[in-house]
Amino acid sequence: MTAALLQIEALTLRYGGLTAIDSLDLTLEAGSLDALIGPNGAGKTSFFNLVTGLNKQQAGTIRLDGARIDSLSPDRRARRGLARTFQNLRLFTQMTALENVLTGMHLHVAESLFEILTRLGQFRSQERAALREAKELLSFVGLAAAAHRPAGALSYGDQRRLEIARALASTPKLLLLDEPAAGMNPAETAALKDLLLQIKGRGVSMLLVEHDMSLVMQLCDKITVLNFGRKIAEGAPAAVRADSAVIEAYLGVKGAGELRGAGT
Numbered sequence: 001m002t003a004a005l006l007q008i009e010a011l012t013l014r015y016g017g018l019t020a021i022d023s024l025d026l027t028l029e030a031g032s033l034d035a036l037i038g039p040n041g042a043g044k045t046s047f048f049n050l051v052t053g054l055n056k057q058q059a060g061t062i063r064l065d066g067a068r069i070d071s072l073s074p075d076r077r078a079r080r081g082l083a084r085t086f087q088n089l090r091l092f093t094q095m096t097a098l099e100n101v102l103t104g105m106h107l108h109v110a111e112s113l114f115e116i117l118t119r120l121g122q123f124r125s126q127e128r129a130a131l132r133e134a135k136e137l138l139s140f141v142g143l144a145a146a147a148h149r150p151a152g153a154l155s156y157g158d159q160r161r162l163e164i165a166r167a168l169a170s171t172p173k174l175l176l177l178d179e180p181a182a183g184m185n186p187a188e189t190a191a192l193k194d195l196l197l198q199i200k201g202r203g204v205s206m207l208l209v210e211h212d213m214s215l216v217m218q219l220c221d222k223i224t225v226l227n228f229g230r231k232i233a234e235g236a237p238a239a240v241r242a243d244s245a246v247i248e249a250y251l252g253v254k255g256a257g258e259l260r261g262a263g264t
C-alpha cells in the first residue's frame with residue numbers, strides 16, 4: 001500500500017492550558033480535495049499552522065509523502081511541496097498581480113557576484129521561464145487582464161484568486177486553503193468552485209478549511225470535522241452531514257442551518 005500524501009498522527013497543540021488540537025489523526029490521499037470543518041474556535045487555523053510549521057506541536061507526527069516534516073522550518077516544508085493561503089489576505093498590495101505571483105516561485109538565488117557573472121545566461125533564461133509561468137498562472141485563475149494592476153486595486157474575489165495563483169507558483173503537491181470563499185458573493189463562489197476543480201485536475205491535492213457548507217459538500221471527497229480540537233467525524237459529505245455528533249456540534253450556531261441545507 002502506498003503512503004498517504006499527508007499523514008498526521010496524534011498531533012497535539014496546547015496554548016498554555018488550552019488544548020487547541022487534541023491527539024488528532026488525519027490522512028489525505030494524493031489527488032484528493034478534502035475539507036476540515038468545525039465551529040468557530042474548533043482549531044482549524046491552528047491545525048494549518050501546525051502543518052505549515054508556524055506552530056510547533058507538543059506531540060505527534062506530520063508526514064508528507066511518507067517523510068517526517070514536523071521538525072522542518074516553514075520554508076523547508078514549502079520546498080517539500082506545501083503551500084497555503086491565509087484567512088486574511090497576505091498580498092503585496094502595492095505590487096502588481098504578476099509580481100505577486102513571481103514572489104511565490106522558488107527562484108534560484110545567486111550566492112555571489114561571481115556566480116551571477118558566470119551564470120548570467122542561465123539566470124536570464126530562468127527569469128524568462130518564471131515570467132512565462134507566472135503569466136500562465138494568472139490566466140489559469142482568470143486574471144490575465146489584471147497582470148499589471150496593483151494587487152490592492154483588484155476586487156476582493158480577484159485578490160483571493162491571486163492568492164491562489166501565488167500559492168500555485170511554488171508548484172505544491174498539497175495546497176492548504178484557509179476559507180477561500182470568505183467574503184465572496186455567490187458568483188465569485190461559483191467561479192471559485194470551478195477553479196478548485198481545475199486545480200484538482202492539474203493533480204494538486206487540497207485541504208480546505210471553509211465555512212460555506214454548500215461549497216464543501218459539493219466539492220470535497222472527504223470531510224473531517226473538528227470540535228474543541230478533537231475529530232468528531234470523518235467521511236464522505238453525505239455521511240458527515242447526517243452524523244448526529246456533527247449536527248450537535250453545529251446546533252445553536254449559524255452553521256447548523258447551513259449544514260442541514262447544504263448540498264441542495
Ligand SMILES: Nc1ncnc2c1ncn2[C@@H]1O[C@H](COP(=O)(O)OP(=O)(O)OP(=O)(O)O)[C@@H](O)[C@H]1O
Nearest residue numbers: 015018019020038039040041042043044045046047
Ligand atoms: N495564539 C493563540 N494563543 C492562545 N489561544 C489561541 C491562539 N490561537 C488560537 N487560540 C485558541 O485556540 C482555539 C482554536 O483556535 P483556531 O483559530 O485554530 O480555531 P478555528 O477553528 O480556526 O476558528 P475560526 O473558525 O473562528 O477561524 C480557540 O479556542 C482559540 O481561541
